[in-house]
Amino acid sequence: MSTNQTTEAPAPAIDPRLMVREEGFAGYLGEFKRKMKTGELGSVPVVLGLILIAAIFQGLTGDFLNADNLTNITLWIAGPGLIAVGIVFVLLLGEIDLSLGSIAGVSAAIAGVLSARSGVNEWLSILIALAAGVAMGALHGFFFAKIGVPAFVVTLAGLLAWSGLQQFVLGDKGTANVLNDGVIADLDHYFVGDGDIAVTWIFALAGVGLFLAGQLLDRRRRTAAGLPARPVSEIALRTGVIGLIAVAAASTLNQSQGLPLPLVIFLGIVVITDFVLRRTSYGRQIFAVGGGIEAARRAGINVAWVRISVFMISAGMAALGGLFIMSQQGSADKALGSGNVLMNSIAAAVIGGTSLFGGRGKTWSALLGILVIQSIITGLDLVHVNQSIQYMITGAVLLAAVVLDSVSRRTQKSSGRG
């Protein structure tokens, strides 16, 4: 057996095994190719899936990409999308909340009965409805975190009890109409700046500008601290892609009725919750609890409080989502929030890339996922086949949308450590 030995100089600061990306644009492309191979593409497969769905339905009907239809889709995603944002929080803990559909229903019922039947001020009605939602979430959180009842059972009990409450609140008359031209009606119908196209452009460009500024600032701070930073070429590319999307969206919306309020609110909430999750201690704590409850506990995190607060957030989001659904259907009825509402929202979060097993995901996945689902539903409605066939196709397309993602993630499958 040979005896050969290399004696090297003291350890260099950077690990030589880390493949460093080439500088500039070429490096970016190389990295992209590598990620493509190893399946670290993040949201790219879902976005591709979305494009595919749009292309197919456009081909079949010629109407899918029409500005009115796309505007409709942005209106319809707000309600289930907000519920999905709440679901993302719960999924990050590795838990599930089955009650969110019922909570959406109760919240709408409360707001409807107070404002339309009892003549309470509409803003106050909304506030009470949201507070009731948050309180229900707190109750779930309490039973889960403090008593130790599995979240599945607590929220299943909630699903039943709150839908009973919803019927009870609506009472014999059953359905409460949305006030004409009131606040709740506006949730779905108002276009910011009353459809002024300038408003849409300002929003789009401000968004892109802020993104660019943030990226550049971060780069400056990292370089100053001697840490590796994103190259300027990559920042330019990213800003370019986002800019393109923003411009396309703005001009489409302006071809129809302008910037829809529900879209602004939904996007705003996604941005805010994303910030909370990624850039605050609280968000970090949620990830920690979801990634390993025992490690989180030993790190001194108040696990019970994190859990309770997350159930409050999810319930609050559901309550808000319920108001958007109410606005969209023009009434609060006994069926609001039942049926597929919850499943669609959970599916949205999962399709968007949030793990069901905790510790991995972001609220943007709620947006992406609900876009996929609403596109399938709306696309099939445009094709208008039989209800039974529609169900079958929805199932198949849903699966197909996720297969793309799963296959690309395959190679990346982690296999433990050690």
Added chain:
Amino acid sequence: MSTNQTTEAPAPAIDPRLMVREEGFAGYLGEFKRKMKTGELGSVPVVLGLILIAAIFQGLTGDFLNADNLTNITLWIAGPGLIAVGIVFVLLLGEIDLSLGSIAGVSAAIAGVLSARSGVNEWLSILIALAAGVAMGALHGFFFAKIGVPAFVVTLAGLLAWSGLQQFVLGDKGTANVLNDGVIADLDHYFVGDGDIAVTWIFALAGVGLFLAGQLLDRRRRTAAGLPARPVSEIALRTGVIGLIAVAAASTLNQSQGLPLPLVIFLGIVVITDFVLRRTSYGRQIFAVGGGIEAARRAGINVAWVRISVFMISAGMAALGGLFIMSQQGSADKALGSGNVLMNSIAAAVIGGTSLFGGRGKTWSALLGILVIQSIITGLDLVHVNQSIQYMITGAVLLAAVVLDSVSRRTQKSSGRG
């Protein structure tokens, strides 16, 4: 600092830290008390919950413990109970199957349409229906285990697609009736031995006898191998308790119509699946995959096959459950398997003590859990209060039933190792 040191004799064979139970009945009682304190009571809290529920509804209505009502309950648990047995398998893997309600529906639809409309032999229709169910499960398993799509999404797609198929199979006529006095009708209506009370007694006593024989045999083998074994007093106590239950059940059933076929089949399947899970390599593999996929993989277990087969089992059970539900309602309709069927079955498995996070549970929990749920449902039906109030009460009772269990488990909470 003091320096004191004890030098002991070589290590004894039994670890001195293990608290050994006193011999005889006194020891059994002591152990029970200790377990009570530390929350290792197993099914005891659920059984207590069941007794409480029975007592409350008996108090409210006077009809709950009536032999006809109890016989009814045993008839009705077979369908959802079999689905819950399938759920237990899936939960043991730490996964979920949302499609089981739809599969029950399709299976019933196929059996109904073939036998009642197309005149196919009823046994053959049943076989085809079951095979179709198993095939759907295999498809789910394939997408989950081989393609890597999360089980939640695969089975959600299944939920939609198969309920579309169900409507499609039933067609415009909508409902297929069960053949009069046919095999499917018998699933729910036949009483073994045509209501002969001797048959019930033979079943009950044979069951208890087999249990006792098994326990004694095990004890003999363990003692022979020099391993600690259950004391005779404990075996006597256990047999006594089981005997008591068996006698009470038999005499109640005989007061009504005798031994119901669905009860025999359901119990038989629980016993068989329990054996498979606890006493075969295959069952061990399911637990291993559910307890830690990576450890199972490294142990050389064919993880993909275990996953696929489990989804086949759950779908097969659901298909069978669907036939029982069909027999009970007298028809296969478009709504069979929808609504709360799936949630009730999942809740049954969880209430019975099967973990949602994999690796812990048994099929007996399906029996216990579905008894709890059906008792709540039937009890509330006996009380006849307002629907909305019923929902709220169901939620509350469901929660209460599990709180008992959770509180007793609290002290037992594991806190990592090391």
Added chain:
Amino acid sequence: ACGKAGDDKKDSAASGDTKSIGLLLPENASSTRYESFDKPFIEAKVKALCGDCNVKYSNAEGSASKQKQQFDTLIAQGVKVIILDAFDATSTASWVKEAAAKGVKVVAYDRLATGPVSAYVSFDNEKVGELQGEALVTALGAKAADANVVMINGDEADPNAAYFKSGAKKALEGKVKKVVYEASGEWKPTVAGQKIGTAITSLGKDGFQAVYSANDGMAAAIITQLKAAGINVPVGGQDAGVDAIQRIVAGDQAYTIYKAYKPLADSAAELAVNLLQNKDIKSVASATVDSPTDKGIPAKLLSPKVVTKANIQDTVIADGLYKAADICTADYAAACTAAGLK
């Protein structure tokens, strides 16, 4: 053999309850009628006819299997007369037969349950559809002949939905130009709203002149979407929910179908009490109908009515279904005054 099960059954309360009437209704989510009207009306009438009788009510929540359990539970409780609004009328043949064997009588309510039922009270569901179609044609007036119609139907899993659809089509045939878009709203307002949204996309804002909605809940969402798109065409539903009456008052909805629940409920209660007390039922149920399984069932058939802005006062208010105050909340006060409601 040493005996048959049930031989030694004592004559307990369970084997005969002469003061209870069972009431089984099919669901409560897609329509408000069952718990708002059917149930309270029946309870009141039973009380009026038999002071110490009581009604044991359960709701099947859209599941035939659950309804069968409730049916059996009533029998286990010793109830001798059951008013049954079957969730799925075709599956009840064996239930009713089993019940009859135990001496339990069944009154089929609203939907004609199969099996040897003792009597039947209902509206004709096909007729409901026809009235809906005719009302839509009336609302279109002179424009009817050139009108394209969008149909948002009920859930395919509900057998009634098929009757409504076929009745409405029968009435529309030849009277309007064409049904240009047809979809299931699944009895869900949100779904219905989205269906109409896509109908607008594929047909264009001028692509249709009227919308048929199978019930009021879906009509609410449809109207909301149409308004948002700036489209004003007649839309109608059924069930005469208070929200629908409000929309009719405001001119948003063209009509609804009012099934006169009170007479329906009253007749059912009367039949049930008579059966319980072994009195004659022919006086109430003078007609006869045939079901797929049985012939010559004594029946009472009522006609549903169309409600438009013009006859609100004479129908739902006159029948005591609603008080004007229920309808004329702040948001609708002005419209009410204009419509002359009081």
Added chain:
Amino acid sequence: MTGAPVLALRGVSKRFGAVQALTDVHLEVHAGEVVALVGDNGAGKSTLVKTIAGVHPIDEGSIEWEGREVRINRPQDAQGLGVATVYQDLALCDNLDVVGNLFLGRELKKYGALDEVAMEKRAKELLDTLSIRIPSVRIPIAALSGGQRQVVAIARALVGDPKIVILDEPTAALGVEQTAQVLDLVERLRERGLGVILISHNMADVKAVADTVAVLRLGRNNGSFPVAGTTHEEIISAITGATENAVTRRQARIAEEAK
């Protein structure tokens, strides 16, 4: 050692189900003292550590901190007193990256938001002092080697300002160089006046840095020795409970064979 101990356990017992893991255990740690806690596998060392760290509250006995009796029911309680713990099973969050784990529960902030740049910089510095090379501090913990994970866990304990540091087999997975660094670290902690509890099965390491050796055996105290003037053999026979054991047998056999 002079003065009141910073930490003192008095008659602590702990039971898990049917297993009596600790029985009447006593332990004292003074400021500036390194106490080595040794014992056979399953002796109860980690359990003892966890009772101090608040992971498992004690069943019986009492804990004194700077002379006052305290109750430690949750990890927060221990951290509040100034106990930093490196667990044998590391207890890191697999889904968080190295930086996230290092600062978990003690994040650096700027205008209320996380200051990732500052944390990343500080993380690199900390890891450098322990001479470990990690491909990137932005890699999730799950992707690290056993030793890399262990060093991250040790570095975590240094992020706060503790009075007592508990290290449960900190060098078990470490290479020779990293082990030397950790021993240096222990000495630096002592010099800064901190109390250290060091669990190790490596007698050479124990003898190199500890002042006192406390022995646990089957969940009970089995002696406490000043390191100076106690031999390897004495400690080992306290651990195994016998002067004749597998270690001596193996040594004897090898000596035999060498002849």
Added chain:
Amino acid sequence: MTGAPVLALRGVSKRFGAVQALTDVHLEVHAGEVVALVGDNGAGKSTLVKTIAGVHPIDEGSIEWEGREVRINRPQDAQGLGVATVYQDLALCDNLDVVGNLFLGRELKKYGALDEVAMEKRAKELLDTLSIRIPSVRIPIAALSGGQRQVVAIARALVGDPKIVILDEPTAALGVEQTAQVLDLVERLRERGLGVILISHNMADVKAVADTVAVLRLGRNNGSFPVAGTTHEEIISAITGATENAVTRRQARIAEEAK
């Protein structure tokens, strides 16, 4: 060593995302040979073991078994060839009890059903030879101490009939007595003609039982030495890549202070 090696790795490379964990690695193991695989933390030892065990298939290079080229894509493949592996992270199922884990995938049966009595008896015997005390073999793995778990993992490798046993830091969590037993075990395996790959950071253990020492450094081969005639210092400098390192510095400083 004479004859063809049982196992030979030729130019093996393995990449994880952006990390090149192994580059062009060669390794040979003969029957009856104990090869110690050493290297710094993160050098790639565990990764190499996992490629052999079929946990991670290799990216480049080839694996030869008894002279024939083979593909090892799944753990079953490696087990089929006769490779038994004790992983650094143990890879036990937390929810199964000790007996369940020991026999996982190789259960003893009687009339087709599991023979729990036979397995329990055999489990006790196996654990006794490794002189570990576990409160009960029916306790779930999650309730065991670090060392107890490690012994269970080692015992697992002995159920079955392997040709090569791979031990990734088997004694890291073990007490002195148990460590001695494991070293005895390694020698017994060699005597039975098995090949053994032993990963360890403990040079004394390596020198005590290994025939050959293979050094990995930053994912590449950095020398292979016969144990006889190689000093501690030579191995350590191959591991750290420098003659001047934290270990020598620490020794120098202690020598300095001792003066």
